[in-house]
Amino acid sequence: MPSDYDIVIVGAGILGLSCAYYLKKGNPGKTILVVDRFGDVAQGNSARSNAMFRNTFTSKDNLILSDTSIDFYLDTQKSGVDLGLKKSGYLWVMSEKQFSLNQRYIQKMLDNKIELRTYDNQDLRRMLPSLKREFGESEEAQLMKIPDVGGAAFGVKCGRLDPEKLSRFYSDNFLRLGGKVAFNTNVKSLIAGVDEPLGIEGEPFVWQEGKVTGILAEGEIKGEIKAKTVVIAAGVWNNELLDPIGIDGHVKAKKRQLFTVSAKRSPALQTLLRNGNFNELGVLPFVILPKSGCYVKAVEENSEFWLGCEDEFNRPYYSTPEETLDSCKAEPSYYEQSLYPILRSYFSEFENAKPAQMWAGYYSMNTLDSMPFVFEENGMIIAGGGSGSGIMKGDAMGRIVDAVYREGEHAEAMLYSGKSYAADRMSFKYRSVEREEWVI
Amino acid sequence: MPSDYDIVIVGAGILGLSCAYYLKKGNPGKTILVVDRFGDVAQGNSARSNAMFRNTFTSKDNLILSDTSIDFYLDTQKSGVDLGLKKSGYLWVMSEKQFSLNQRYIQKMLDNKIELRTYDNQDLRRMLPSLKREFGESEEAQLMKIPDVGGAAFGVKCGRLDPEKLSRFYSDNFLRLGGKVAFNTNVKSLIAGVDEPLGIEGEPFVWQEGKVTGILAEGEIKGEIKAKTVVIAAGVWNNELLDPIGIDGHVKAKKRQLFTVSAKRSPALQTLLRNGNFNELGVLPFVILPKSGCYVKAVEENSEFWLGCEDEFNRPYYSTPEETLDSCKAEPSYYEQSLYPILRSYFSEFENAKPAQMWAGYYSMNTLDSMPFVFEENGMIIAGGGSGSGIMKGDAMGRIVDAVYREGEHAEAMLYSGKSYAADRMSFKYRSVEREEWVI
Secondary structure, three states, rough: OOOEEEEEEEEEOOHHHHHHHHHHHHHHOEEEEEEEOOOOOHHHHOOOOOOOOOOOOOOOOHHHHHHHHHHHHHHHHHHHOOOEOOOOOEEEEHHHHHHOHHHHHOOOOOOOOEEEEEEOOEEOOOOEOOOOOOOOOOOHHHHOOOOOOEEEEEEOEEOOOHHHHHHHHHHHHHOOOOOOEEEOEEEEEEEEEEEEEEEEOOOOOOOOOEEEEEEEEEOOOOEEEEEEEEEEEOOHHHHHHHHHOOOOOOOEEEEEEEEEOOOOHHHHHHHHHHHHOOOOOOOOEEEEEEOOOEEEEHHHOOEEEEEEEEOOOOOOEEEEOOOOOOOOOOOOHHHHHHHHHHHHHHHHHHHOOOOOOEEEEEEOOOOOOOOEEEEEEEEEEEEOOOOOOOOOHHHHHHHHHHHHHHOOOOOOOHHHHOOEHHHHOOOOOOOOOOOOOOOO | OOOEEEEEEEOOOOHHHHHHHHHHHHHHOOOOOEOOOOOOOOOOOOOOOOOEEEOOOOOHHHHHHHHHHHHHHHHHOOOOOOOOOOOEEEEEEEEHHHHOOHHHHHHHHOOOOOOEEEEOHHHHHHOOEEEEEOOOOHHHHHHHHHOEEEEEEEEOOEEEHHHHHHHHHHHHHHOOOOOOOEEEEEEEEEEEEEEEOOOOOOOOOOOOOOOEEEEEEHHHHHHEEEEEEEEEEEEHHHHHHHHOOOOOOOEEEEEEEEEEEOOOOOOHHHHHHOOOOOOOOOOOOOOEEOOOOOOOEEHHOOOOOEEEEOOOOOEEEOOOOOOOOOOOOOOOOHHHHHHHHHHHHHHHHHHHOOOOOOEEEEEOOOOOOOEEEEEEOEEEEEEEEEOOOOOOHHHHHHHHHHHHHOOOOEEEEOHHHEEEEEEEHOOOOOOOOOOOOOOE
């Protein structure tokens, strides 16, 4: 392998590989290397995620990033590439208060031509009969402040995909164009230097224009690898690379836990899983309950549900993850004490359900506005901040990074469907992303 | 000492003590405790700072925060309290390019009635005769890209103060009003709880409304101290407290180094120090050179200069400081290789000057926009992000924290001079601070 590239990309998750593909496609004459500490594509947090997608956002930035990416994923699968994509929909079940307060956001999304349907309690009784909608004088519901159901919203261009298959798609096409990937290769550090070094020990000095000139690798590839541009797409490991050279990677790592429950031996859970009232697939959509963001994902091919919820307080943030992915484990008590009591309040089918599998990974949180970013700094392009909705924006992000590479932070990126997007909206220096209001 | 307070403030630097004073003054019936890990006021980074002040900002937020604070400091000293305040001015020496590009910002500041004078090279030759303004064909200047001087701007309501004296002033007045301070008391952790606990192990659960209910202390005070509100004013230690409960403290710690050079045995340095052309004190103003933010501070009572510069790249960021303040040391090589070559290029008086003393501390950087913040979150008010200009805004910050305590994030704070300020401008949720353009 050569030790000198035009571009080195750190991270072979969906983001890094989407960047790799569009950079190579847009700049075929440039030599590009992707490095990743793991042994294959998407072995970090891409593979540990829920991997859902939706275009239901009030923020016009979130909308264009997700909508064009989803269109690309849908058309790619239509063209014969299996991305494990199922357009099964999202169903937000809301309390009366949520349903009432959110009407304005629903209207805003409808105005933006997002396919969104609303259901009242009558509709829900018919379409999702086992959902408990009223809790009366139940002591437990009062203790837990479990709200009655007021209605629901259903997003159509929403569903799930397979993050490994999507990553493989980008990787295959990147390799086909002549790109290189080095697995099992950890980036020990970024190399701080100058374009024209004087050869004095201690460079760069304060009076020099310092920049990142490459990476120091260990693993299958070792030593210094020089690059004219380094793309940082390392998710929760951004800060680990950037803190030592005094650049904020703008992410915090937050543990995300998923639990599976099998429907195989429960006719009631089978019935719930095979609900045919919402989509053509005849499968329960992704259901978000009105309490603590508790959610239910049907994975019909395994006859199982994936379950999780949102902890907004008292779940540690890490500047860089303190546990490795292998040591970062899901907590049975989190299922038992936090998730399960909410779940079985709304769906009695889950009474006594025990998790068959559980795992944990990390969200890559941009704590400023929970929206992604792309910015240039000292010879690098830094991308990330998915904050739980990164995969569904991955295609747009790769195209934006390519545009920034060619034209700088003020580039107009051309997204799928021919829509253009001003890249500097998601920089930090010129940040002007519209904040998301649909957060339930 | 009681173990139950209305308000506990973490941090007895200038920010924490200004908060303490205004909170106690505004809410005399409330019990307030300040805790700090050190043995006296301002023993963290307040005391290790340059402790300069200026009102020369283009951002209207920076202007009102600094201008009202400086007015308060000036009037306080006028009333007979020694704050070690010297209004000796700031002199920005600029390259031709800087001088030309910055005219619009100078004009903006003049429009905002900021006392600012400009000097051309003719003025500078007369007023600061030893400053080298032209480097001709000098090989070293070309190598280091040391620019010729194009002019200067002089800020009048600018100077230095004594951070320990200012902290003591706030502390004394806080104690006089009945506030309590516990030194040598480290906050081991914030306590995550709920207002009405159920008494089940593992609280707060996801379905409860969690909040911070106090601190766990070790040192002179030990154990749980309950508080209805906890104010976090811990500077670079914000993240250490907040990361474990999943709230971003929004600061990065960055090492700041200062070096002193004595003028006692050098008539040339004495002449420079006692320059009488800029202010009534007959002392050289704070001089910022046109290269790498290299600066010269005259400390006339010790007949010495304090010297430093800005390293914007390759100086590590820490989420929380990796070194203690005692182990965080200034680097002689930083003086020799980075600072000194710039300094003696402009002022030949410093030829062969060796530092008599040197020390290091940390900047508390808000990497988003280098401007301070105050925000509410889960039973806390979190303040910080001074980013190198915190002390000069300390008085306004304390008043804003008090306003947020009484009226929430959307409070209108009344600053010194009777000017009002919308506190939510410096929150994160509603952030709308005007970015600073005067950054040279």
